[in-house]
């Protein structure tokens with residue numbers, strides 16, 4: 001008869017005990033885009049490892065990605081509407097942007113978005129409850145839309161994850177579309193002109209306006225403190241881009 005030998009007690013499975021809350025990046029959800037029904041997914045990163053973004057500071061970051069294509073090739077081909085929708089700064093609008101003296105989207109798709117996509121595209125989504133636990137455990141604020149537009153997601157996902165985080169900031173470029181309206185309580189409308197700012201505010205949104213150098217500023221608008229202080233103030237402490245603060249922000253496009 002083979003007898004087992006008496007050994008030391010087994011180590012507790014810390015990962016199981018914590019429900020994987022020590023995971024720094026996770027695919028949370030996958031499903032159809034509210035814009036066109038094509039498959040997208042939500043990834044949250046920097047839950048443990050801090051972001052080195054000098055403007056935002058150490059936020060947890062939410063990425064809304066196409067499940068069908070790599071972000072840099074999709075953006076180049078104009079095949080990024082499922083996650084970026086009607087955003088005027090999509091690279092495919094290059095000629096329009098050039099003709100109007102506007103800058104294209106500042107997100108470098110072949111860097112962080114591509115690396116996140118390659119590591120998480122085939123992952124099984126962890127689901128809402130596990131993502132909420134991880135956010136609560138992180139103690140971080142959630143930055144919606146490090147890439148992609150949060151309004152492409154189900155609003156319940158937005159509400160639950162925003163509540164689980166210590167605070168949240170973010171914008172949507174879909175503010176003029178019906179499906180995005182429930183996001184007014186969670187996101188700022190991202191606009192690129194004085195006229196669009198007035199239009200979005202008339203619809204009930206607070207606004208984040210990225211406009212040309214020398215553009216007029218309305219009395220009720222606040223210059224983004226990160227811009228104004230060269231990042232001495234970061235999003236983690238500012239948090240004005242949460243509509244519950246009741247402010248409207250303006251910044252020079254970058």
Ligand code: SF4
Pocket residue numbers: 055056169223224225226227233234235236238239240241242249
């Ligand atoms: S206004 Fe505040 S929260 Fe919004 S982008 Fe600027 S620093 Fe970040």
